[in-house]
Amino acid sequence: MEIRQLGDRTLRQVAQPVQNINQDEIQNLIDELMHMLQNANGVGIAAPQVGISQRLLIVASRPNPRYPHAPEMEPTPMINPRLVNHSDEVVKDWEGCLSIPGIRGLVPRYRAIAIEYCDRHGNLQRQELTDFVARIFQHEFDHLEGYVFLDRLESTRDIITDQEYLKLIAETR
Numbered sequence: 001m002e003i004r005q006l007g008d009r010t011l012r013q014v015a016q017p018v019q020n021i022n023q024d025e026i027q028n029l030i031d032e033l034m035h036m037l038q039n040a041n042g043v044g045i046a047a048p049q050v051g052i053s054q055r056l057l058i059v060a061s062r063p064n065p066r067y068p069h070a071p072e073m074e075p076t077p078m079i080n081p082r083l084v085n086h087s088d089e090v091v092k093d094w095e096g097c098l099s100i101p102g103i104r105g106l107v108p109r110y111r112a113i114a115i116e117y118c119d120r121h122g123n124l125q126r127q128e129l130t131d132f133v134a135r136i137f138q139h140e141f142d143h144l145e146g147y148v149f150l151d152r153l154e155s156t157r158d159i160i161t162d163q164e165y166l167k168l169i170a171e172t173r
Helices: 025-040 131-144 162-172
Strands: 044-046 056-059 076-086 090-097 100-110 112-118 122-129 159-161
Touching: 025 044, 025 076, 056 112, 056 131, 056 159, 076 131, 090 131, 090 162, 100 131, 100 162, 112 131, 122 131, 159 162
Parallel strands: none
Antiparallel strands: 044 056, 056 076, 076 112, 090 100, 100 159, 112 122
């Protein structure tokens, strides 16, 4: 599997619900996505990013050079996720994407959200997410809806290169 780049048709499709969570193909896909995410040093990935139009994403917040203040959490597969509720408060922050290498955008997202999803064992989970983890979920959920972070920008002036972003991070340390 390889990470699909902006322009690949799958990234612009609405993903289909996962019908059988216990199917070997789905369980193997979860394992492969978690492996790819770790190798790419990312904090989230969705099945459409590897060309599979299924409603499956992984949220895996952890500090790294791009996100030095990210909270630590176990990689969490989320199958057929739903955004149930959200705060009125919207916060703009920088995002990048494994499918859009080299650039970052200042993206507005809800600060707090309530979600539901099935875990890899088929159990319904409910969580409230805030701040960075809520941002990761919303970014990955957008992939299931056929959107990328560029679609959420308020202005093209909110785009910078990865090199400039890393300079910003270094200045705030």
